[in-house]
Amino acid sequence: MQRISIDPITRLEGHGKIEIFLDDEGNFANSYFQIPELRGFERFCVGRQVEEVPILTNRICGVCPEAHHMAGAKAVDAVYHVDPPRTGKMLRELLYSAFYCTDHTTHFYALAGPDFIMGPTAPVAERNILGVIHKVGLEIGGKVLQMRKYGHTVVEMIGGRKVHPCTSIPGGLTKGITEEQRVEIENMGRWAIEFAQFSLQAFNDIVLGNKEYVDLILGDIYTHHTYYIGTVDENNKVNFYDGKVSVVDPEGKRLGKYAANEYMDWIAEHVEPWTYLKFPYLKKVGWKGFVDGKDSGVYMATPLSRLNAADGMATPLAQAEYEKFYSTLGGKPVHQRLAIHWARLIELLYAAERWVELATDPEITSDNFRTIPTETPTEGVGIVEAPRGTLTHHYWTDERGITTKVNLIVGTTNNYAPIQMSTKKAAQNLIKKGGEVSEGILNMVEMAFRAYDPCFGCATHSLPGQMPLEIIIKDANGETVNILKQNC
Amino acid sequence: MSGNGKPKFAMYWAASCGGCEIAVLNIHEKILDVDANFEVVFWPVAMDAKYKDVEAMEDGSILLTLFNGAIRNDENEHIAKLLRKKSKLLVAFGSCANEGCMPALANLSNIQEIVDTAFSTPSTDNPQNIRPNTKFSVPEGELHIPTLYPVVRTLDQVVPVDYYMPGCPPESHQIAAVIDLVIQVLQGKAELPPAGSVIGVGNSTVCDECTRKRNEKKIKKFERIQHIMIDPELCILEQGVLCSGPATRSGCSALCPKAGSPCIGCYGPAEGAEDYGSRLMTAVASVVDSNDPAEIEKIFEGIPDPAGQFYRFNLAGSLLRFSKPAWKG
Ligand code: SF4
Ligand code: SF4
Ligand code: SF4
Numbered sequence A: 001m002q003r004i005s006i007d008p009i010t011r012l013e014g015h016g017k018i019e020i021f022l023d024d025e026g027n028f029a030n031s032y033f034q035i036p037e038l039r040g041f042e043r044f045c046v047g048r049q050v051e052e053v054p055i056l057t058n059r060i061c062g063v064c065p066e067a068h069h070m071a072g073a074k075a076v077d078a079v080y081h082v083d084p085p086r087t088g089k090m091l092r093e094l095l096y097s098a099f100y101c102t103d104h105t106t107h108f109y110a111l112a113g114p115d116f117i118m119g120p121t122a123p124v125a126e127r128n129i130l131g132v133i134h135k136v137g138l139e140i141g142g143k144v145l146q147m148r149k150y151g152h153t154v155v156e157m158i159g160g161r162k163v164h165p166c167t168s169i170p171g172g173l174t175k176g177i178t179e180e181q182r183v184e185i186e187n188m189g190r191w192a193i194e195f196a197q198f199s200l201q202a203f204n205d206i207v208l209g210n211k212e213y214v215d216l217i218l219g220d221i222y223t224h225h226t227y228y229i230g231t232v233d234e235n236n237k238v239n240f241y242d243g244k245v246s247v248v249d250p251e252g253k254r255l256g257k258y259a260a261n262e263y264m265d266w267i268a269e270h271v272e273p274w275t276y277l278k279f280p281y282l283k284k285v286g287w288k289g290f291v292d293g294k295d296s297g298v299y300m301a302t303p304l305s306r307l308n309a310a311d312g313m314a315t316p317l318a319q320a321e322y323e324k325f326y327s328t329l330g331g332k333p334v335h336q337r338l339a340i341h342w343a344r345l346i347e348l349l350y351a352a353e354r355w356v357e358l359a360t361d362p363e364i365t366s367d368n369f370r371t372i373p374t375e376t377p378t379e380g381v382g383i384v385e386a387p388r389g390t391l392t393h394h395y396w397t398d399e400r401g402i403t404t405k406v407n408l409i410v411g412t413t414n415n416y417a418p419i420q421m422s423t424k425k426a427a428q429n430l431i432k433k434g435g436e437v438s439e440g441i442l443n444m445v446e447m448a449f450r451a452y453d454p455c456f457g458c459a460t461h462s463l464p465g466q467m468p469l470e471i472i473i474k475d476a477n478g479e480t481v482n483i484l485k486q487n488c
Numbered sequence B: 001m002s003g004n005g006k007p008k009f010a011m012y013w014a015a016s017c018g019g020c021e022i023a024v025l026n027i028h029e030k031i032l033d034v035d036a037n038f039e040v041v042f043w044p045v046a047m048d049a050k051y052k053d054v055e056a057m058e059d060g061s062i063l064l065t066l067f068n069g070a071i072r073n074d075e076n077e078h079i080a081k082l083l084r085k086k087s088k089l090l091v092a093f094g095s096c097a098n099e100g101c102m103p104a105l106a107n108l109s110n111i112q113e114i115v116d117t118a119f120s121t122p123s124t125d126n127p128q129n130i131r132p133n134t135k136f137s138v139p140e141g142e143l144h145i146p147t148l149y150p151v152v153r154t155l156d157q158v159v160p161v162d163y164y165m166p167g168c169p170p171e172s173h174q175i176a177a178v179i180d181l182v183i184q185v186l187q188g189k190a191e192l193p194p195a196g197s198v199i200g201v202g203n204s205t206v207c208d209e210c211t212r213k214r215n216e217k218k219i220k221k222f223e224r225i226q227h228i229m230i231d232p233e234l235c236i237l238e239q240g241v242l243c244s245g246p247a248t249r250s251g252c253s254a255l256c257p258k259a260g261s262p263c264i265g266c267y268g269p270a271e272g273a274e275d276y277g278s279r280l281m282t283a284v285a286s287v288v289d290s291n292d293p294a295e296i297e298k299i300f301e302g303i304p305d306p307a308g309q310f311y312r313f314n315l316a317g318s319l320l321r322f323s324k325p326a327w328k329g
Helices: A049-062 A065-079 A086-117 A127-138 A138-159 A179-208 A211-218 A262-267 A303-309 A316-329 A336-360 A416-432 A438-452 B019-023 B030-037 B051-054 B074-086 B094-098 B103-109 B111-118 B172-186 B276-287 B293-298 B304-311
Strands: A002-009 A016-022 A030-033 A225-233 A245-250 A256-260 A267-270 A281-282 A379-386 A389-397 A403-409 A467-473 A482-487 B008-013 B039-042 B062-068 B071-073 B087-092 B136-138 B141-144 B148-153 B163-165
Touching: A016 A416, A016 B141, A016 B276, A016 B304, A030 A416, A049 A065, A049 A389, A049 A403, A049 B103, A065 A086, A065 A138, A065 A379, A065 A389, A065 B051, A086 A179, A086 A336, A127 A179, A138 A179, A138 B087, A179 A211, A179 A336, A211 A336, A225 A379, A225 A389, A225 B030, A245 A262, A245 A303, A256 A262, A262 A267, A262 A379, A262 A389, A262 B111, A281 A416, A303 A336, A303 A403, A303 B276, A316 A336, A416 A438, A416 B030, B008 B074, B008 B293, B019 B062, B019 B172, B039 B136, B051 B074, B062 B074, B071 B111, B074 B087, B087 B094, B094 B103, B094 B163, B103 B304, B111 B148, B163 B172
Parallel strands: B008 B039, B008 B062, B062 B087, B087 B163
Antiparallel strands: A002 A016, A002 A467, A016 A030, A225 A245, A245 A256, A267 A281, A379 A389, A389 A403, A467 A482, B071 B148, B136 B141
16 A cells, blocks of 8 residues: 655645555555644633624634624624614625625636636746746736735724734624725725626636637546535625525535524534544435435535526626526536636625725715614524535524524535545546656646635635645555655 | 745744734735745745744744734644744744634533533434544544644743734734834844733723723623624623623724624733733622622623623633543543
């Protein structure tokens, strides 16, 4: 038995690790994607004042604290049985839309884009954001930075801080926005729409115009037939902030929709002893292991999942792109994991359009952004769509509003089983004989999980966007027989 | 990010959320200054180097390492020691490295409880009560994951630290200023602050930066923020909502109170405060408007979670550090 260790996977928080085993003939035997970290938020958020939990849980992730703050805010609304006024909800969603634009932009340009813009087989040294900037020009590089800056500006205006926003409390927010701020937000949003259109055009020219890439996207190596989930509004259109979670099967048939407080009827988490992260699956279908198909409860929650689980986009420009997406890729649902990148850009456009819609709503500057709760707190669930998947926060409190129990199912966690499966499939397809493992496999394994934009760390916000990998091949005695490196 | 004999720079995350890295990336074009003046030799979020590359470096060959995240497991500790050995200047960067931050609230429970909770939540399907194993045999061989420690520790509880830069995360303008300073030092235009200094901060309290109006007002009752409409001009503490401004070091320009939300203390203890929580308790006690012990007790019932409210960010770095159950493992 040979072992191939990919460790550490930097830009996945430096704390991820893949172990690949080969049998004595050098054929692929199995692989394990391990998460070596546990901080224990579900325990130490107990005993706290519940209104603080959306601030405490921000510290789960500095890449998408906005998502934790929003899921937490909705959970504390529910705990206090209070429905924030329309302006309060719109302000939260406005912050959230701006955050989405920043987050999706960074992932596309810094992490995923290099594979397409430079090409999957381009020299390693060029296949990163700096390479992208050289190829597309400084002007566009500047636009990417500008988009990130605008997104953070709105987050700070509404959320109080750029990282770890602090203004959402049970019943609404601690502050509203002025007309002056609104104008600024609207202008930045209009710029964001143009930026999103530009990004889709770039994807169209560079990726869809190239048959090799289209073949890569449609190829079997990155395809899995799983269930998909994503939040939709009452018209079954994609929504990031509110609605019901729609679940579709591998044929695209809707299994049902669940409200936040029904999540436990639908989702359960499987435990494996070799990792600190759990594997969520669809309870109604059951855990059958790391396998594809209708009988397996494995589901995915990503931009592609949201598109698959919805009937369309709620804004006109994004809807047109949505239609083009499915007509190009052969109808719904799309199972090819690399198509997540395209879906992400369609969501970027939707988020920018929604940003402007909200910023131009006459009620957005109203002072009625908060309702003071009057009921006794009990228990509540909050769900939002984090960029990397459905995020569920569930808090229980005593009658003083002190937490007695906390349950969290975090964005990327949803995709842990699919990521394990995708990395395994890539390795399985590419490693036939141990001695023949080539440098090319490294980027292919990389692409298998990069599509998910996994947030075991700040992968999306890296500067030079190439994942460094090192594969150490050891023989049965633990002696190193070969080391393959990329970007090390 | 090439060599050319430039001084070497590293940044690393231990048990952390990644917000500190985002804050550094948010210095935008200043990042280019880092690139121009340093050879970035290790920074998992932004460039590509491995532990073994660090191991191969000469001791003391990295000029500046920004270390964020707390020490939660044996891997964190190992890398902290490695980077200490290789670095001339090691900066505890961000609240987690300085004081443990919120993840150190775990120090109120024992480690078994932390793990048991995570693997038996209501949505977890775990009939055999499986727990992650640091060593686990699969049919193909043995898998390893790091060992969790019973208590979360700060960086300086594990290795000596040269400078402290608090904040959760530190504000980007201050990160930029610190980087500027180091570049000036390199050019011989400035001198390093004395070892052990807290950098990238002000030297007063958040209250001093806060624009809200303060009177000598006293309070009869603590309020929870969801129950009152916060007056946008008046000191939040005077309105009865616990605000950590009086005990917290300045430097953020009082961001949270400006946004209508109390300071929660992310910049850590104000200058000279040995223990953050006791400093804050003293400040809070001084606004309580009563001399009657029974009434005082009643007023303090309005602070139902003193551990969380006074030691939210800094339990690991405080005089308390951990509870007895945590220490017992
Ligand atoms: S200090 Fe704050 S921002 Fe930095 S790693 Fe810790 S929790 Fe994240
Ligand atoms: S206690 Fe809070 S609100 Fe009052 S002055 Fe200090 S920082 Fe400002
Ligand atoms: S006001 Fe307090 S909690 Fe907010 S950023 Fe400043 S120091 Fe941190």
